Amino acid sequence: MNHSSLPKIPWWKKTTRLIAEATLFAVIFYGVISWQQRNMLATGEQLPIEQLKLLNIQGSVTKYQLNQSEQNTLIYFFAPWCKVCDLSIDNLEKIYQKHSKNLLVLAIVLDWQSLNEIDEFLNKHQLSMPILLGDNNTRNQFNINGYPSYYLISKDGKVLARSRGYSTEVGLQWQLKLNDSI
Structure with missing residues (x-):
């Protein structure tokens, strides 16, 4: 069959179909994101803890005041076995390098079996940001049920933004700008 013998579809029908498909994609994408975040702490919610007190990777207790801080806090929860964490943590390191002031x-780090497992992950990525050792209590306090999970916390300890899954450096920067964190 010759292509020239096929009826031409008007441009407005093509455009309408494209808009409908893009809208459907956006609705499905938003639905998946909302479903993933359904059990996380709500945006605008006060954190259930005022101070984060965990061991760092050197074995020292480290304390961070989350409700009376001088700056906003971005907390990234990950597991060393998580492939998505493996792909996304370098984006977080870039954010740390650019905005740590x-x-x-x-x-x-949550859901880890041994310190060797954590060391292998950290050595692979050469991270300079603070790494803390979480436990089941930490996971429960922040309602973490998948990795990676992010929370952007305000200076007064409220959840400004949250996310679960892969985030690009651009996506993280956009979220920070949206919430006046950079």
Whole structure:
């Protein structure tokens, strides 16, 4: 069959179909994101703790005041076995490198079996941001049920933004600008 013999579809029908498909994609994408975040702490919610007190990777107790801070805090929860964490943590490191003067960035490792497992992950990525060792209590306090999970916390301890899954450096920067954190 010759292509010239096919009826031409008007441009407005093509455009209408494209808009409908893009809208459907956006609705599905938003639905998946909302479903993933359904059990996380709500935006605008006060954190259930005022102070974060965990061991760092050197074995020292580290304390961070989350409700009376001088700057906003970005907390990234990850597991060393998580492939998405493996792909996204370098984006977080770039954010830390660019904004550590006006944003506290913390990475909390959860769901780990041994310190060797954590060391291998950290050596692979050469991270300079603070790494803290979380536990089941930490996971429960922040309602973490998947990795990676992020919370952007205000100076007064309220959840400004949250996310679960892969985030690009651009996506993280956009979220920080949206919430006046950088």
